[in-house]
Every structure is written in C-alpha cells, then in structure tokens.
Amino acid sequence: MSTTAAVGTAPVRAPKLKTSAMIASFADPGQKTAPAPFGHALAAAAEADPRIVGLTADLGKYTDMHVFAEAHPDRFFQMGMAEQLLFGAAAGMAEAGLVPFASTYSVFAARRAYDFICLDIAEPNLNVNIVGGLPGLTTGYGPSHQATEDMAIFRGMPNLTIVDPCDSVDIEQAVPQLAASEGPTYLRLLRGKVPTVLDEYGYTFELGKAKVLRGGRDVVFVSSGLMTMRALAAAKALEKHKVDVAVVHTPTIKPFDEETVLAELAGDRLAVTLENHTVVGGLFETVAGALVRSGQSRRVVPIGLPDEFLDAGALPTLHEKYGLSVDRIVAKVLAELG
Amino acid sequence: MTTPTLEPRTAASPAQRRAAVEAAAHRIRRHALFMGEVQGQGYVGQALGAADILAAVYADQLRFRPEDPEWDGRDRFLLSTGHYAIGLYAALAEAGTIPVGELETYGSDGSRLPMSGMATYTPGMEISGGSLGHGLTIAVGLALGLRHRGNPARVFNFLSDGELDEGSTWEAAMGASHHRLGRLTAIVDINALQADGPTEGVLRTEPVADKWAACGWRVFRVDGNDVGALLEAFDAAGSGADGTEDGDGAPAVVLCDTRVGRGVPLLETREKAHFMRIEEHEWALCNEQLDAGWAAKNEEGNA
Numbered sequence: 001m002s003t004t005a006a007v008g009t010a011p012v013r014a015p016k017l018k019t020s021a022m023i024a025s026f027a028d029p030g031q032k033t034a035p036a037p038f039g040h041a042l043a044a045a046a047e048a049d050p051r052i053v054g055l056t057a058d059l060g061k062y063t064d065m066h067v068f069a070e071a072h073p074d075r076f077f078q079m080g081m082a083e084q085l086l087f088g089a090a091a092g093m094a095e096a097g098l099v100p101f102a103s104t105y106s107v108f109a110a111r112r113a114y115d116f117i118c119l120d121i122a123e124p125n126l127n128v129n130i131v132g133g134l135p136g137l138t139t140g141y142g143p144s145h146q147a148t149e150d151m152a153i154f155r156g157m158p159n160l161t162i163v164d165p166c167d168s169v170d171i172e173q174a175v176p177q178l179a180a181s182e183g184p185t186y187l188r189l190l191r192g193k194v195p196t197v198l199d200e201y202g203y204t205f206e207l208g209k210a211k212v213l214r215g216g217r218d219v220v221f222v223s224s225g226l227m228t229m230r231a232l233a234a235a236k237a238l239e240k241h242k243v244d245v246a247v248v249h250t251p252t253i254k255p256f257d258e259e260t261v262l263a264e265l266a267g268d269r270l271a272v273t274l275e276n277h278t279v280v281g282g283l284f285e286t287v288a289g290a291l292v293r294s295g296q297s298r299r300v301v302p303i304g305l306p307d308e309f310l311d312a313g314a315l316p317t318l319h320e321k322y323g324l325s326v327d328r329i330v331a332k333v334l335a336e337l338g
Numbered sequence: 339m340t341t342p343t344l345e346p347r348t349a350a351s352p353a354q355r356r357a358a359v360e361a362a363a364h365r366i367r368r369h370a371l372f373m374g375e376v377q378g379q380g381y382v383g384q385a386l387g388a389a390d391i392l393a394a395v396y397a398d399q400l401r402f403r404p405e406d407p408e409w410d411g412r413d414r415f416l417l418s419t420g421h422y423a424i425g426l427y428a429a430l431a432e433a434g435t436i437p438v439g440e441l442e443t444y445g446s447d448g449s450r451l452p453m454s455g456m457a458t459y460t461p462g463m464e465i466s467g468g469s470l471g472h473g474l475t476i477a478v479g480l481a482l483g484l485r486h487r488g489n490p491a492r493v494f495n496f497l498s499d500g501e502l503d504e505g506s507t508w509e510a511a512m513g514a515s516h517h518r519l520g521r522l523t524a525i526v527d528i529n530a531l532q533a534d535g536p537t538e539g540v541l542r543t544e545p546v547a548d549k550w551a552a553c554g555w556r557v558f559r560v561d562g563n564d565v566g567a568l569l570e571a572f573d574a575a576g577s578g579a580d581g582t583e584d585g586d587g588a589p590a591v592v593l594c595d596t597r598v599g600r601g602v603p604l605l606e607t608r609e610k611a612h613f614m615r616i617e618e619h620e621w622a623l624c625n626e627q628l629d630a631g632w633a634a635k636n637e638e639g640n641a
Contacts, residue, residue: 088475096483
C-alpha cells in the first residue's frame with residue numbers, strides 16, 4: 001500500500017503528494033503488475049473469434065484499446081468523441097453479426113450514453129460489451145471523471161451483466177467469457193499497469209460466480225473490484241491483531257452469486273462489504289437486498305465511497321480520506337470488533 | 339458467415355415503376371386509415387404524409403424477402419420514429435411481410451403491431467424506435483458491420499425533421515461521413531411539425547440541406563409526395579453507393595418535404611397537430627376522400 005505519505009499516517013516531513021493525474025496507478029510500489037491486460041486479452045480473444053471488433057470514443061489509448069487496434073487494425077473502429085454514436089453504432093454492429101467491445105470512461109457510458117445502451121443494446125439483448133475506464137475512485141480528476149455511481153446506474157438496467165474485476169487475472173480471464181456470453185456486459189476496466197494479485201489464491205474467474213479466496217473465523221469480507229486487493233491486504237494486516245478474516249470476491253455484480261455469498265454470511269462473523277463505489281446502489285445494497293430477500297436479518301458494515309461528490313487530488317490521499325485504504329479498513333474493523 | 343450478393347433490380351421503365359409505387363402508396367394510405375379507425379386514434383397524419391416515401395422504399399428500392407424477414411442479404415430499413423409504426427405496418431402489409439388481415443390488431447393487447455414500433459414484436463421491424471435520435475447511430479454501426487463482413491446490403495434510416503434537434507443525429511452524421519458509408523441513405527421526413535407545434539417555432543432546423551452537406555453527405559431535396567422525384571433521388575443515392583466496389587463513398591441523405599395528412603383533404607387542411615384527432619364519423623369521409631382523389635388521379639392519367 002502506498003499510503004505511507006497519506007494524511008493521518010504521514011511523517012511530519014513527508015512531501016505532500018502533488019499529482020492529481022487523470023490516470024493514476026493504484027498499484028503498490030514494487031507490486032507485480034501486468035501491462036494493459038484488457039487490450040492483450042481482447043487481441044487474443046479476437047484471434048479465436050472472428051466476430052470480435054473494437055470501438056472507442058477518442059479514448060483508445062486510455063482504455064488499453066490501442067493494443068487491440070495495433071493487433072487488429074481492420075477490426076478497430078474509431079467513433080470520435082461521440083458516446084451516443086459509440087453505443088448506437090455498437091448495437092448496429094451487433095445487429096450485423098459482430099461482437100463489439102466498446103470503450104470509453106465509465107462516467108460517459110453510464111451518465112451520457114445511458115439511453116443508447118438501454119434501448120439499443122440491452123432491450124434487444126445484444127452481445128455488446130461495454131468497457132468503462134476509471135470506475136469508482138481511480139482518478140484524481142474530480143466528479144467529471146470519477147464514476148462513483150456507475151454500478152448504481154447500471155444495476156437497474158435489465159439484461160445487463162456487470163463485472164467489477166480485481167486485477168489482471170480477473171480481466172484476462174473475463175474478456176473471452178464476456179465475448180462468449182449472449183447478452184450485453186459492462187466491464188469496470190482497470191487499465192495501464194494493473195496489479196496481479198489473484199494468481200496466489202488458486203483462483204479462476206467464472207462469470208456469475210463469487211469465490212472464497214481465504215477463510216477466517218472472526219470476520220467475512222465481501223468485496224469486488226480493486227477493493228478485493230485491499231481486502232486481502234487488510235486481512236493479512238489484521239492477522240497481527242489476532243483477527244482472522246475470510247475474503248469472498250464477487251467480481252460479477254449482476255447477476256449476483258447470492259448462493260455463495262449468503263452461505264458465507266450465515267454465521268455470526270462480522271460482515272463487511274468493500275467496494276470502489278458509492279455505498280448507494282452498489283455491492284453493499286446488492287448484498288443487503290439478497291440477505292433480506294432470503295429472510296436473514298443481520299448487520300453488515302459497508303466500506304465504500306460516501307454519498308458525496310468527491311475531491312480532486314492524489315489517489316493515495318483520496319483513498320485514505322474516503323476510507324478505501326488498507327489502514328482505514330483495518331481501523332474500521334478493529335473499531336467494529338471493539 | 340455467407341456473403342450475400344446483390345440481386346438485380348427489375349428493368350421496368352420509369353413510368354411503370356412510378357405507377358407501381360403510386361398504387362402501393364394508395365394501398366398503404368388505405369391500410370393506415372384502417373388501423374387508425376380500429377384504434378380511433380393514431381399518427382395517421384404522419385403515415386399519410388410518409389406513404390409515398392414508404393411505397394418508394396418497399397415497392398421499388400429495398401431488396402428483401404417477405405417470407406424471410408431475417409434474410410442476411412436484405413437491405414435494412416431502420417425506422418427511428420417509433421410513432422410512425424402505423425405507416426411501416428401498412429408498408430409491411432403491402433410488402434407481404436405481415437398479412438393484411440393482421441392490421442386490425444394494431445395497438446391491441448397481445449398484438450405484434452404495438453403503437454410504437456419495436457423490433458422484438460414485428461417481423462421486418464429492424465430496430466425499436468421511439469427514443470428519438472437513435473436510428474442513425476445504429477444505422478452507422480450496421481453499415482460499418484455489413485461492409486466489414488463484405489455484405490453489400492444498403493442501410494436506410496427513416497428519421498423525422500424533429501430528430502434533427504437531437505445531438506446524437508449529428509454525431510452519427512459526422513461518423514457516417516468520416517467512415518465513408520456510401521451504402522447508407524438517410525431519409526428525412528420534413529413535415530415541419532413537432533409535438534409542440536411547427537418546427538420553425540420549436541427549434542429551427544433550416545437550412546437543413548446545408549447542414550448535411552457540411553457534414554460531408556450527398557444531399558437530395560425533393561417533394562416527398564412526388565413519387566417520380568423520390569425514385570430519382572433514391573436511384574441517385576443508391577448508384578453513388580453501388581458504383582464503388584466496397585461501398586466506400588459519401589453517405590446520401592434524401593430530404594423529403596411532405597404534407598401531413600396527404601391524400602385526404604379533410605386532414606391536409608385541418609389545423610396542424612402532431613397527434614391528430616379524428617371523430618368517429620369522420621373515418622368514412624376520410625376513406626371516401628382518399629378513394630376519390632385516387633380515382634381522379636387515375637382518370638387524369640388515362641386522359
């Protein structure tokens with residue numbers, strides 16, 4: 001975790017982080033990473049499936065789509081900074097028998113092009129794969145680029161599968177499964193040098209499945225996206241406090257693997273959800289809804305972004321401020337356990 | 339994936355083609371009035387205004403197989419304006435894609451012919467329109483996808499002048515031009531009328547032709563109720579596309595100035611309204627006027 005210089009834990013003379021870059025890495029210093037896993041996975045999937053094409057709205061370089069474009073220039077279509085066209089055209093290409101992957105930032109897909117995704121893609125249940133960069137709090141650029149409510153927006157859309165991957169392993173394995181699945185999908189893209197974490201857990205991505213990454217007697221974390229990486233780190237840190245934590249990774253947000261998650265929540269361990277998303281309408285409420293529907297009544301502690309427009313700034317600073325850092329997770333769990 | 343080939347058009351003379359299309363337009367108008375009467379309401383005015391365009395497309399321009407609406411080699415006709423579905427159902431009945439007898443179910447529970455056109459309900463309905471400004475974006479992707487697959491089918495998008503208010507229409511106009519989608523033809527029904535009143539007072543769209551030309555389109559502007567002019571424009575729009583080996587040319591737009599209620603003087607002269615009210619006793623009069631006009635036109639032609 002690169003939170004050593006962050007607010008609250010910083011040594012007095014530590015330099016203040018200055019970068020509020022559009023594209024910021026959330027990898028820890030020295031962490032194993034894979035470059036542009038989405039672009040490479042899509043290029044590889046396209047070798048096997050001639051129906052796959054790639055589209056973007058002037059963000060090919062920033063969604064790793066450029067890797068696909070270089071590998072398959074005749075199958076890449078630049079639509080310009082026009083997100084309504086991007087998704088309408090993706091629907092048309094699917095109608096023509098192709099399997100499009102269309103990339104932009106999550107904010108533009110969810111907020112700006114919603115009507116086109118909903119009516120042109122989801123209603124006819126077309127195999128269009130929406131790829132959204134900068135999901136949740138993965139940029140320091142402020143609310144214009146921070147898709148803090150993308151899952152809340154998309155969860156209400158019938159037919160749409162929502163995937164929130166943790167790392168390069170998830171992304172590499174998800175891409176061919178997204179292409180193979182019949183209806184539309186939304187992938188919360190992690191781009192650039194993406195951490196490789198799940199290879200240490202004997203893990204494989206299965207669309208629609210949650211996986212128990214580690215068991216634990218005292219606490220159960222239910223997490224998705226990059227927060228699974230944080231959950232695993234926090235679980236390790238909590239060992240030093242004699243707290244034994246289980247981690248359940250739920251990369252598919254919809255349809256949600258209620259069976260696996262409810263089974264893990266059946267006991268009396270402290271239950272915590274962790275998501276890189278507002279606590280409104282995302283993983284926490286998905287889990288809460290599943291619990292209530294099944295007749296289980298129990299407390300769940302949500303760790304996620306507040307129901308606010310967030311600050312601009314450096315990512316480590318913001319993750320510390322809004323509670324996504326490992327230190328904040330550990331502190332929260334210890335406080336809950338009293 | 340198979341690669342369909344173009345089927346040659348019939349070698350009929352211009353006069354024969356025109357006569358066939360005008361007869362089809364008349365039947366489309368009769369079908370539309372029938373559906374309007376069944377429901378007691380509907381966008382009959384728009385259907386009558388667009389009947390000549392729909393007839394030119396379905397009776398002359400479009401390659402399709404009525405018994406196989408999903409045939410991969412078909413030209414695609416995308417109806418953006420879901421509320422014009424009454425007109426398209428009339429055209430699909432004329433084309434033989436849906437039985438004429440089914441028109442009486444228009445707008446009824448369980449019907450394949452809902453009031454707003456939806457692809458999942460109706461054979462021959464390519465997209466679900468209704469949320470305006472979508473059709474041309476889908477058409478761009480369809481034309482790109484078909485060309486990518488080596489399928490020479492043409493793509494038509496029928497849109498209303500009201501849809502020119504939508505920014506997405508212009509995103510698509512730029513995209514089609516940029517990608518040189520020569521086999522794409524947009525058809526704009528300029529009836530100069532929108533939900534809140536005349537287009538001029540809602541959001542001025544003129545000069546319409548200049549706007550499309552500035553976006554890099556081949557522009558044709560015709561009287562959309564003149565079948566001869568429509569066929570010339572569609573031929574020109576199509577020949578530019580078919581003239582190139584891979585459909586790699588400028589897209590074409592046919593701007594059609596039409597009159598709401600065309601063919602039924604009672605409705606043509608009625609105060610212009612987006613959703614036209616027609617009293618129960620007026621339907622018979624509408625049919626009489628339509629048939630009288632058609633008979634007079636034929637006598638004139640035979641004289």
